[in-house]
Amino acid sequence: MDKKELQKYAHNLMFELSNEELEALEGDFDVLKAQLDLLNKVDTTNVEPMVYPFVLETTYLRPDEADHLLTQEEALANAPQVKQGHFVVPKVVK
Amino acid sequence: MNYQMTIGIEIHMELNTKTKMFSGAPYHFKKEANTCTNEVDLALPGTLPCVNQMAVKKAIEACAALNLKIDPLVCFDRKNYYYSDLPKGYQITQQFHPIGRDGYLTIKDEGVSKKIRINRIHMEEDTAKQFHLHDETLIDFNRAGVPLIEIVSEPDMHTPREAALYVEKLRQIMTYIGVSDAKMEEGSMRCDINVSLARADSEELGVKVEIKNLNSIANIETALKYEYERQSELYDKGETITQDTRRFDEKSQTTVLMRHKEGSIDYKYFPEPNIFPIALKEDYIKEIIAKMDELPDVKLERYEKKMGLSAYDANTLLSDKELANFFDETMKLCDNAKLACNMLVSEIQGLLSKLGQSLCESKLSPGALAKIVKMVDAGEISSKQAKEVLSAAIDGADPSEFAQKMGLKQNSNEDEILKLVLEVLNENPQSISDFKNGKDRAMGYLVGQVMKKSKGQANPALASRLVKEELAKR
Known part of the structure; x- marks a missing residue:
């Protein structure tokens, strides 16, 4: 993973990375990649891909009954900026 | 192109x-x-x-x-x-x-x-x-x-x-x-x-x-x-x-x-x-499907084929789920689909729009409508009287109690109406000769007099038939 690629992913997620951060991340990814390469050496012939760590069939569905509700004040408690009961964020559409 | x-x-x-x-x-x-x-x-x-x-x-x-x-x-x-x-x-x-x-x-x-x-x-x-x-x-x-x-x-x-x-x-x-x-x-x-x-x-x-x-x-x-x-x-x-x-x-x-x-x-x-x-268990899915509400196409077919409603009437009912459900509930309690449908789509909708109410806001119940349909069907009240009863039922009145209280009942007793017809004919010799001279309107006048004498209670179809029969005899 080179700096250019990292910058691209950062842009996709709409944030900027400083040069120092890019350096540090590049180093981190080298380590990560080396470890993933180790995994790639494992022979997986005839092994089905798994999504979950263990096979467990569930049947539970939650009954459609109201349980837990936050007040408006609680919902907005972490918001840096609030207006008329709404979260306020920078406008990103034209 | x-x-x-x-x-x-x-x-x-x-x-x-x-x-x-x-x-x-x-x-x-x-x-x-x-x-x-x-x-x-x-x-x-x-x-x-x-x-x-x-x-x-x-x-x-x-x-x-x-x-x-x-x-x-x-x-x-x-x-x-x-x-x-x-x-x-x-x-x-x-x-x-x-x-x-x-x-x-x-x-x-x-x-x-x-x-x-x-x-x-x-x-x-x-x-x-x-x-x-x-x-x-x-x-x-x-x-x-x-x-x-x-x-x-x-x-x-x-x-x-x-x-x-x-x-x-x-x-x-x-x-x-x-x-x-x-x-x-x-x-x-x-x-x-x-x-x-x-x-x-x-x-x-x-x-x-x-x-x-x-x-x-x-x-x-x-x-x-x-x-x-x-x-x-x-x-x-x-x-x-x-x-x-x-x-x-x-x-x-x-x-x-x-x-x-x-x-x-x-x-x-x-x-x-x-x-x-x-x-999901197969039975669970099957049970959900079995208990589903009737699909609109199935309902339409039922209205047209089983109940004999016209395509226009059936579609009018179907255009509003509330209306269709009300109709279905009514039909559980009476038989005359055509009459119930007519009352619902024309008279009741007319009365409601005057009041600015929707069907579910009004006090009319499927039970009350079914009662009125049965009263008309049995000849107890005329379709004209039914309108008055409907209007009262929309305000929450019980149809039979209201009809009784207001003296709204239809008289279908042939002997009683014949008596009135004979009275009217005897009182209106001019109309009889008008009728004989080809003035069909005269008959309508005579039936109207019978209705008046009966205070609006005579069965109009019966009154009309008896007037015609008696005129033929004279």
Whole structure:
């Protein structure tokens, strides 16, 4: 993973990375990649891909009954900026 | 030049459950901002989604109503994108294993039926509502997490009218089986249309244009007619169509460019690790389908074939679910479908519109209507008197008590009415000779006199017959 690629992913997620951060991340990814390469050496012939760590069939569905509700004040408690009961964020559409 | 239009439609429909798709927070449309959320909807750390049983049930019902094959293993996936209407940074949806595949519905245009295939129905969660102000955006998370189904058609429609009929039919079916309010104006049913134009003799499809912001069925037809004009003009001039997303503009009744399509976004779909696949038992699915409300097409057939209503009457009842249900309840208590239907669609609707009430707001009950139908059927009251009784029943009066109190009853006793007829004839020799001289109107006058003498209680048909018979004797 080179700096250019990292910058691209950062842009996709709409944030900027400083040069120092890019350096540090590049180093981190080298380590990560080396470890993933180790995994790639494992022979997986005839092994089905798994999504979950263990096979467990569930049947539970939650009954459609109201349980837990936050007040408006609680919902907005972490918001840096609030207006008329709404979260306020920078406008990103034209 | 003539072009062939090809239309495919994606519809998002909010399921009318009490709580959200993955959280137990109750949701109501039009509540104050951010008062229908909990930690799951706001994606606070440490929360886990938990699938709503009712949402799954309603999705199954939608699939069954539209003839889709249902996947008994419910799986969810993540659709990753970064936007402020989605606090988790991803939407939980069913990308790889939709709950239903390969269905259809049938539209009917001037007696001609056409099948429109449905590719898939999948469940997902709705996003937050954003209000874009001058220089900032306000977010209301009430809608975040509301259960949705997305219904994806095949590109089987070729005219604006077919598209409108398809959406109308879907709306009707979904409201009838009670899975969604399907109100386009309130956003509980949202419609995106893909449309392309190609030369009529061409094998290939044209460039796809997507139209958003269609908030009524009439607008769907208008927008597509406009697109046909716009695109065919461009083709005629030898210009190319770009793959755009456009939106319908209510004011100008046209479509306007929203954005050019810049490569497709990679949503990096992967199976949702927080929700294990849920296996639905075959019996569970069967039971849900068996207990479903009657589909509108089945109801229509029942009204026309079994009850003998005209196509016009049957469709009038069907156009309003409330009306159709009221009619069905009434018919459990009386037999004369035609009379009950007439009273409902003409007299009762007329009285209600004068009062500015809807059927469910009024005090009229199916039981009361059934009583009035029976009273008319048995000849106890005339159809004219029935109107008075109906009017009272809408105010909550009991029909038989009201009729008795007001002395509204129909006299069908032949001896009593004959006595009145003879009296009238003896009092009006001039009318008799007028009648004999060919003035048919004279008979109407005489019947009117009989009705007057009976204080409006004589059975008009009987009075009329007796007057005619007696006139013939003189």
